[in-house]
Amino acid sequence: MNLLRRYLRNRSALVGAVLLVAMVGVALAAPLVFPKDPLGLAGRPLQWPMANPRFPFGTDSSGRDIAAQIFYGARVSLIIGLVATLIAIAIGVLIGALAGYFGGWTDTVLMRVTEAFQTLPNFLLLLVLVAVFGSDIRTVTIAIGLVSWPAPARLTRAEFLTLRRRDFVQACRALGMGHARIIGREILPNALTPVIVYASIVMAVAILLESALAFLGLSDPNVASWGNLIGSGRGVLRTQWYVSAIPGVAILLTVLAVSLVGQGVNDALNPHLRQNTP
Amino acid sequence: MTILLLALRRLAASLPTLLIILAGLFLLLQLAPGDTVDAMMAQMGGGDPATATELRRYYGLDVSALVQLGRYMLRLVRLDLGQSAIYGKPVATVIAERLPVTLLLMGLSLSLAFACGAALGIAAARRAGLWPDTLISTLGLVFYAVPSFWFGLMGIVVFAIQLGWLPAGGFEEVGSGVTGAGRSLDIARHLVLPVVTLALIFLATYLRVMRASMLQVMDLDFVRTARAKGVAETTIVVRHALRNALLPVVTIAGLQAGTMLGGSVVVESVFALPGLGRLAYESVVQRDLNTLLGIVFVSALLVIVVNFLVDLLYARLDPRIAAEG
Numbered sequence: 001m002n003l004l005r006r007y008l009r010n011r012s013a014l015v016g017a018v019l020l021v022a023m024v025g026v027a028l029a030a031p032l033v034f035p036k037d038p039l040g041l042a043g044r045p046l047q048w049p050m051a052n053p054r055f056p057f058g059t060d061s062s063g064r065d066i067a068a069q070i071f072y073g074a075r076v077s078l079i080i081g082l083v084a085t086l087i088a089i090a091i092g093v094l095i096g097a098l099a100g101y102f103g104g105w106t107d108t109v110l111m112r113v114t115e116a117f118q119t120l121p122n123f124l125l126l127l128v129l130v131a132v133f134g135s136d137i138r139t140v141t142i143a144i145g146l147v148s149w150p151a152p153a154r155l156t157r158a159e160f161l162t163l164r165r166r167d168f169v170q171a172c173r174a175l176g177m178g179h180a181r182i183i184g185r186e187i188l189p190n191a192l193t194p195v196i197v198y199a200s201i202v203m204a205v206a207i208l209l210e211s212a213l214a215f216l217g218l219s220d221p222n223v224a225s226w227g228n229l230i231g232s233g234r235g236v237l238r239t240q241w242y243v244s245a246i247p248g249v250a251i252l253l254t255v256l257a258v259s260l261v262g263q264g265v266n267d268a269l270n271p272h273l274r275q276n277t278p
Numbered sequence: 279m280t281i282l283l284l285a286l287r288r289l290a291a292s293l294p295t296l297l298i299i300l301a302g303l304f305l306l307l308q309l310a311p312g313d314t315v316d317a318m319m320a321q322m323g324g325g326d327p328a329t330a331t332e333l334r335r336y337y338g339l340d341v342s343a344l345v346q347l348g349r350y351m352l353r354l355v356r357l358d359l360g361q362s363a364i365y366g367k368p369v370a371t372v373i374a375e376r377l378p379v380t381l382l383l384m385g386l387s388l389s390l391a392f393a394c395g396a397a398l399g400i401a402a403a404r405r406a407g408l409w410p411d412t413l414i415s416t417l418g419l420v421f422y423a424v425p426s427f428w429f430g431l432m433g434i435v436v437f438a439i440q441l442g443w444l445p446a447g448g449f450e451e452v453g454s455g456v457t458g459a460g461r462s463l464d465i466a467r468h469l470v471l472p473v474v475t476l477a478l479i480f481l482a483t484y485l486r487v488m489r490a491s492m493l494q495v496m497d498l499d500f501v502r503t504a505r506a507k508g509v510a511e512t513t514i515v516v517r518h519a520l521r522n523a524l525l526p527v528v529t530i531a532g533l534q535a536g537t538m539l540g541g542s543v544v545v546e547s548v549f550a551l552p553g554l555g556r557l558a559y560e561s562v563v564q565r566d567l568n569t570l571l572g573i574v575f576v577s578a579l580l581v582i583v584v585n586f587l588v589d590l591l592y593a594r595l596d597p598r599i600a601a602e603g
Contacts, residue, residue, distance in 0.1 A: 012419075116298040118533075119581050123540025124558060124574050131562045131570055132306055208425055212544050215427045216559055230428055241435045248428030255423035 006268040013264020019257035027074035034068035038224040046240050060229065060243045061236050070250050072224035077207050077254055080141050084206040085199050087145025092152025093188070093195060099153070100160025101183050111157070114150045122147040126209060130218050137220040140213060144206050152195055152202065159191035193269060200262020204255045211251050226251050285589040292582045299578050300354060303571050304347050359572035364564045369572035372557065377576070379449055379553035383545070384538055386473045391480035392531060396524065398481075399488025400515065406493060414485065421482035426541055430475040430548040437471060444470055447550035472549045476541055480534060487530050491523040498522075525595055532588030536581045 007013055030038075045063035047055055057066035099110040117125070129143035163169065164187065172182045213219040214227025221228065226247035233243030353360070359369035402414040438446035445451075450465050495501065496519055504514050543555035550556070554573055561569040 012416075112294055112298055115292075115295045116302065119292070119295055119536060119578050120299060120574060121536040121538075121540035121577050121581070123537075123543055124577055126540075127543065127558055127562050128303070128306065128570055128574060131565065131567060132309060204423070211425050212427055215425070216544065216547055218559075218562060227425075230425075230431070234431065237431060237435060238439055241432075241439075244428065244431050245435075248425060248432070251425050251428065252420070252423050255425075256419060259419060259423060 003268050007264050010264050010267055012260050013267065016257050016260025016264055019253055020261050023074055023078065023254050023257055026071055027078050030068075030071035030075055034065065034071055036068070038068035038072040039064060039222070046236065046243075048240070049242055049246070057246050058240075058242055060232060061240070062232070066229070066243065066246055069224045069229050070226070070247060073226040073229065073247060073250060074254070076137075076223050076225045077210065077251070080137070080144065080210045081203045081207040081254075081258070083141050084144035084148060084210075085203040087142060088148035088202050088206070089152050089195060089199055091145070091149040093156045093192075095149070096153040096156025096158075097160055097183050097188065097191070100157035101164055101179070101187065103161075103164075107157075110153075114153050117147070118150045123209065123212065126213065127218070130213065135213075135218050135220055137223050140210065140219050144209050147209075148202050148206060152198055155195055155198055156191060159194065160187060163187045163190055197262055197266045197269065200258050200265070204258045204262075207251065207255055207258070281590060281593040284593065285586055288589050289582070289586050292585070296578060296582065297351075300351060300575070301347065303574060304350055307567060307571065308343055354575065359575065360568045362561075362566055362569045362572075364561070364566045364569070369569050372569060373554065373572055373576055376552060376554045376557045379551055380539075380542055380546070380555060383469065383472055383476060383542055383551065383553060386469065387476040387480070388531065388538065390473060391477040391484055392527070394477070395481045395484025396488050396527060399485045399527075400492055400520070400523075402485070402489045403492035403496065404515070406489075411489075415489070418482045418485040421478050424478065426475055426479055427544045427548050429478055430471065430545060433471045433475060434548075444468075447548075449551050468549075472545050472551060475548070476538065476545045479541060480531075480538065483530060483534065484527050488523065488527050491526045492519065495519045495523045521595055525592065528588060528592055528595065532585050535584035535588075536577070539577050539580065 007017075041063045043052065043055060043059050043063055043065070045059055045061050047059045049058040049066075050056060051058065055065055055067060057070060060066055060069070095110050095114065099107040099114075125147045126143055129146065130140065133139045133143065160183075169182060169187060172186050177186070210219060210225065211227035211230070214225040215231040217228075217231050219225060219227060229247040230244045233240070233245075233247075236243055357370055359373070361367070362369045362372050365372050398414050398418075402411045405411045434446045437444045445468050447468075449468055450461065451468075456464060501514060501519055504518050505511075509518070539555070542553060543558050545551070546553045546555035547559050554576070558570060558573045561567070561573065
């Protein structure tokens, strides 16, 4: 309760929460507001926003309703962001926990692998994965998760390194608990808070990665993704720039919402840090 | 000298990382459906199995995966990255042609982002909690959330199409015939939008880190001492606090060198710059895995080199690091 109050007192966190709820609302409402296929022909192509009351955001060069694509795009972005983040956090926590808990040889090997992943530019690695495994929406989501785990892994490892020396862990050992139980039931709940806060950054980056991939035409062309729409608007940028402009604002607002909420949760959890960051 | 030794030791420590990357990439390639010969046969419009077997022997694909991995590593040590299927040239040559553009783009963006991020971060920290701080911090958050390719496109709409001030893409005016200073000026005009676009994302990060570290340093005892003996506030910031506050920003800049390379893929595609990033995009579209892997290998090398340079810079900024050795 205290946490919620502290969160709500923070103005930017509140803005973030409102934006995020609005985006989720848009995503949920998509099939109700636009029952037809968002990628189907809706009307004359390249009508400016508001020119035709049926299309408040206008139509793109293939005559598809931009508003419908924005609504369905919210689903794609949020789902990809969420699932990719879950994958990244799951891998990161597993590797970080094992490395931090066991230390020594295990730690060295796992951290070398993490370092290798961090040395590779993640967008390039994403390109390699898409080039090898194809750009089906599921593949893209898993690929984004696969390139995003190193930072959560390092964070988890750091937490485990300090926690494993605490008395309660020694007590668990003395009681004869197995490693799996100590890691999963005893240390993990204590180590998870910073990782969950960091998940907001992973999600923001995941949404940006997917949109960049879709913009380049390397993501799934059969879903209404904001990045796809921006990419398809490139050809008419000279005259109908709104086709690319509108979905960009949608991405911006979504990523902003996710980062603001993450920061708000972080500030609410660590009130003493807020003295430095008003 | 100790600094150099220390940095060299770190460089040597990154060799196993490089080995893991290479082995991982090789394994990934094994997972790809079809091999080089399949792709070549498809390009030739099919052929009989005897030719395929012959080709596999020629390209060394008839031996076990482990032997292939060994040969692959040996070739990479000699910087032999194989042949590019779409350009019909050695991959190393193709990459060498494209690398300068990317290095120029990255270098300029990094400098711009670092300078502006540090300046804005200091400005925000000095007025912490007041409206300039709120404005700068909000701008930082928005910059972070902007997809770079979208910012680039909007830059083209405003500055190239509506105002006509800057070119919309390309590295230089083809066939203009200008040389020397004229050519440099032409390239500079072409690079304004891409550099600003790529710098923007990093600017947001540097700004935030700089602001936080500046606030932290300004609270330390030595700053209070300087204030107590009557040093002017500007002198305190520039001479005393800045050097200490820059350390975390340098760390972040090194860590993000890879991200910047990834970002250049998108930016180079938006502005049709003939750099490494665009080459990566082309090789994905054309399924030229040899070239793509070559680019990834060179990128990893580049990131390791950047981190080496960051280590050196770090020791220069903080002499204690070299002293601890």
